[in-house]
Amino acid sequence: MTNDRKLLLLCLGVLAILFALQFVLSSYLVLALTRILILSVFAMGYNILMGYTGLLSLGHAMFFAAGLYASGLASYYWGVPLGWAFLIGIAGSAVVSVIIGLLALRTEAVAFMIVTLMFSQAAFLATLHFSKITGGDQGLTLPTEARSFDLFGLVLDMTHDGTRFNIAFTVFAVVLLLTYVATRGPFGRQLVAVRGNPGRTEMLGFNIYIVKLMAFTLSGTIAGTAGALYGLMFGYIGSSFADFQNSIQPLLFTLVGGPGTLLGPLLGTALMTMLIDRLSGLTTAYLIVVGVLLIVMTLWAPKGILGTIRDKWARWLN
Amino acid sequence: MAELSLLKTRGLSRHFGGLKAVDDVDFDLGQGEIRAIIGPNGAGKSTFVSLLSGRYKASAGTVEFLGQDVSSLPAFRRVRLGIAYTFQITNIYTAMTVLENVSVAAQSRLKPNIFGHRHVTEATIEEEAAKAAATLGLGDMLDVVAGTLAYGHQRLLEVAMGLALEPKLLILDEPTQGLSDSEIENFKDVVRKINETATVLLIEHNMDVVMSLAERITVLDRGQILAEGTPAEISDNRAVQAAYLGEAAE
Numbered sequence: 001m002t003n004d005r006k007l008l009l010l011c012l013g014v015l016a017i018l019f020a021l022q023f024v025l026s027s028y029l030v031l032a033l034t035r036i037l038i039l040s041v042f043a044m045g046y047n048i049l050m051g052y053t054g055l056l057s058l059g060h061a062m063f064f065a066a067g068l069y070a071s072g073l074a075s076y077y078w079g080v081p082l083g084w085a086f087l088i089g090i091a092g093s094a095v096v097s098v099i100i101g102l103l104a105l106r107t108e109a110v111a112f113m114i115v116t117l118m119f120s121q122a123a124f125l126a127t128l129h130f131s132k133i134t135g136g137d138q139g140l141t142l143p144t145e146a147r148s149f150d151l152f153g154l155v156l157d158m159t160h161d162g163t164r165f166n167i168a169f170t171v172f173a174v175v176l177l178l179t180y181v182a183t184r185g186p187f188g189r190q191l192v193a194v195r196g197n198p199g200r201t202e203m204l205g206f207n208i209y210i211v212k213l214m215a216f217t218l219s220g221t222i223a224g225t226a227g228a229l230y231g232l233m234f235g236y237i238g239s240s241f242a243d244f245q246n247s248i249q250p251l252l253f254t255l256v257g258g259p260g261t262l263l264g265p266l267l268g269t270a271l272m273t274m275l276i277d278r279l280s281g282l283t284t285a286y287l288i289v290v291g292v293l294l295i296v297m298t299l300w301a302p303k304g305i306l307g308t309i310r311d312k313w314a315r316w317l318n
Numbered sequence: 319m320a321e322l323s324l325l326k327t328r329g330l331s332r333h334f335g336g337l338k339a340v341d342d343v344d345f346d347l348g349q350g351e352i353r354a355i356i357g358p359n360g361a362g363k364s365t366f367v368s369l370l371s372g373r374y375k376a377s378a379g380t381v382e383f384l385g386q387d388v389s390s391l392p393a394f395r396r397v398r399l400g401i402a403y404t405f406q407i408t409n410i411y412t413a414m415t416v417l418e419n420v421s422v423a424a425q426s427r428l429k430p431n432i433f434g435h436r437h438v439t440e441a442t443i444e445e446e447a448a449k450a451a452a453t454l455g456l457g458d459m460l461d462v463v464a465g466t467l468a469y470g471h472q473r474l475l476e477v478a479m480g481l482a483l484e485p486k487l488l489i490l491d492e493p494t495q496g497l498s499d500s501e502i503e504n505f506k507d508v509v510r511k512i513n514e515t516a517t518v519l520l521i522e523h524n525m526d527v528v529m530s531l532a533e534r535i536t537v538l539d540r541g542q543i544l545a546e547g548t549p550a551e552i553s554d555n556r557a558v559q560a561a562y563l564g565e566a567a568e
Contacts, residue, residue: 200411202393
């Protein structure tokens with residue numbers, strides 16, 4: 001069995017388990033899992049850029065927010081049906097990703113981190129500045145009539161837990177398989193080549209600016225997909241989603257799970273959200289524990305959980 | 319020379335601040351040649367070939383490849399036209415296996431544009447890569463992680479990547495540096511084999527390799543061409559001896 005086949009089977013197995021969990025877990029945990037799946041989509045998008053292509057962005061909240069606002073505002077102001085609003089969110093984040101990518105990719109390394117952070121902060125401040133439209137940090141709550149939609153005669157209600165879970169699961173599954181395809185074969189090889197040695201890759205005949213731009217756009221668009229899904233599903237859009245903390249979140253999840261591994265983002269997101277959830281019930285200083293954990297990871301397992309397992313035992317787990 | 323021109327530079331220069339690393343060089347290379355570039359340390363050899371491959375931008379002058387002015391083309395476009403460059407300091411993907419390393423090069427030749435119409439399967443890319451690796455004697459190390467290879471094998475991998483591009487011109491920057499004598503013998507055979515389909519431009523310190531491989535030799539000194547000719551002509555040249563041995567030329 002080839003390595004890629006093994007990984008694909010593992011992914012399908014994980015998807016089957018995730019789908020089955022809704023019949024076993026309490027409704028509170030199903031809701032928690034719904035959030036984990038959406039945030040995993042965010043982290044998977046981030047992982048394409050940071051994990052596979054080796055570009056560390058500190059501004060992915062901007063793309064999450066682009067999807068969130070494009071879809072949410074379309075729904076709030078124009079009453080666009082949810083399905084269309086979702087697509088508008090994806091398209092909006094794709095446009096923002098291309099434009100920011102064209103500019104930010106003119107820089108490298110630390111400068112790239114700073115430029116992405118800078119654009120992201122500008123976007124965050126813009127959501128506050130135009131609070132008449134965006135609702136600023138108060139945010140906007142989508143009206144109840146905008147919370148359900150009709151899919152080929154089937155009415156889907158976003159206030160229903162089971163519906164939400166299954167939609168989140170579907171989007172997660174599609175993005176997971178898309179990431180699987182994108183990180184293997186010729187495209188995946190280009191990404192990993194740019195991560196491993198950009199200078200050499202250029203001297204082998206690749207336009208590395210275009211390769212990076214494609215990775216950046218795909219990454220930002222997937223992050224925006226997560227944003228659109230989050231806003232429409234929970235019926236709330238607010239500027240806190242564009243905040244710096246929301247850029248750190250996918251970085252943290254990816255680092256813990258394993259950058260450059262297909263399932264790392266899911267594992268990292270699940271572990272970290274559950275940990276933060278439990279800790280915040282115990283202490284208000286839960287971020288200290290998160291910080292210590294990050295330091296420990298960086299020192300002893302810099303490749304994350306799945307990255308470490310891959311390097312030691314299972315090379316196919318990439 | 320009756321042979322067709324492959325590469326031509328006119329007035330090619332590169333200055334680093336006040337230093338003229340390459341200074342007004344007119345250079346001609348015929349198709350099918352094995353040409354060696356020699357010269358003392360700091361003569362500008364690496365800078366010169368970097369200008370040909372597009373790694374550095376020229377301060378002045380032109381580079382023509384197969385009749386086309388490539389002076390303003392970025393490096394990756396020149397690679398696609400058929401100018402391949404292998405690095406002096408081994409420059410491989412250390413975390414990838416040998417096969418994965420060479421596959422990047424094979425993909426560049428077979429499928430340079432991933433959205434292109436040309437349909438190439440993964441199997442074809444890996445087959446071609448394996449073939450190039452085998453030519454350099456790396457056939458039984460395909461699954462070895464490149465970073466763990468012995469230095470000599472890393473050098474060969476470097477050349478295998480250049481070979482997998484099937485270039486028209488292969489530029490080798492000190493390829494035998496750090497190789498053992500038996501590896502050098504094998505390497506000479508490889509270069510002759512590559513030369514059946516490609517022109518080879520070789521920067522080399524090992525005079526034995528230069529004398530046995532090169533049909534013509536260009537000597538660079540202080541960024542300028544000091545002499546050019548057959549191996550016999552060059553070894554008899556007083557100015558070359560002076561540049562190498564540090565005597566005052568008469």
